[in-house]
Amino acid sequence: MKIDVLTLFPEMFPGVFGASMLGRAQEKGILDFRLHNIRDHSESKHKNTDDYPFGGGAGMVMMAQPILSCLDAVDPDHKAKRIVMAPRGKTLTTALARELAKEEHLLILCGHYEGIDERAMEEMDLELSIGDYVLTGGELPAMVLADCVSRFIPGVLGSSQSAEEESFSAGLLEYPQYTRPAEYRGKKVPEVLLNGNHAHIDRWRRQQSLRITHERRPELFAQFDKTTLDKHDRRFLETLKNPEK
Ligand code: 4GY
Secondary structure (H helix, E strand, O other): OEEEEEEOOHHHOHHHHHOHHHHHHHHOOOOEEEEEEHHHHOOOOOOOOEEOOOOOOOOOEEOHHHHHHHHHHHOOOOOOEEEEEEEEEEEOOHHHHHHHOOOOEEEEEEOEOOOEOHHHHOOOOEEEEOOOOOOOEOHHHHHHHHHHHHOOOOOOOOHHHHHHOHHHHOOOOOOOOOOOOOEEOOEEOOHHHOOOOHHHHHHHHHHHHHHHHHHHOHHHHHHOOHHHOOHHHHHHHHHHHOOOO
């Protein structure tokens, strides 16, 4: 997958895109990140990229011209899926990231200041939000999106890890994990994980996921597909809802 990023701050990206799984995926040729400085496309004498808002108000607005010229240069035939990161966008979910991972070419526009001239927004395909809070710019959201989508591209994660993804998409939160030593500062790893009975381990993990999801995210729990539960899980759920039993 090719991912073009249009930003005023390209220097924010190499650390995130160059390290760990994303760095490895680029070396393998599975991912191709390209950074484009919007300022390089400004046609004004002082390479301006922002101006005062028509109608007044605080702050500056990103001008349409540098963004539209940058779009023309990077994606002249509008073949890319063009995404702009903004709090007013559709919320990013696992399901949406999985869909976007099927695209050959993404282009991500990062806004700054008070926002982007609507005439540039109109050339984009999709507005996406990473959550209900406001950041100083779209760069961190662009990195979040690139990272989240990349996990669904074959070869980016190891095969054992990609299977693991099914747990969140199944709609439950993660169960607790432990590694060596079996006792540390007086705290013991649950016995069930030490004895190698994989049927018991799987059941314990599923029940921990059910418990944590029920406690922390009742709205996720309500949506979760209960037809996948066996009789042990159903009995366990009764004790969650009715602790006296
Ligand atoms: N939240 N999800 C977000 C954000 C910063 C003003 C437009 C978010 O996606 N983007 O907070 N972005 C704003 C800052 C210009 C981008």
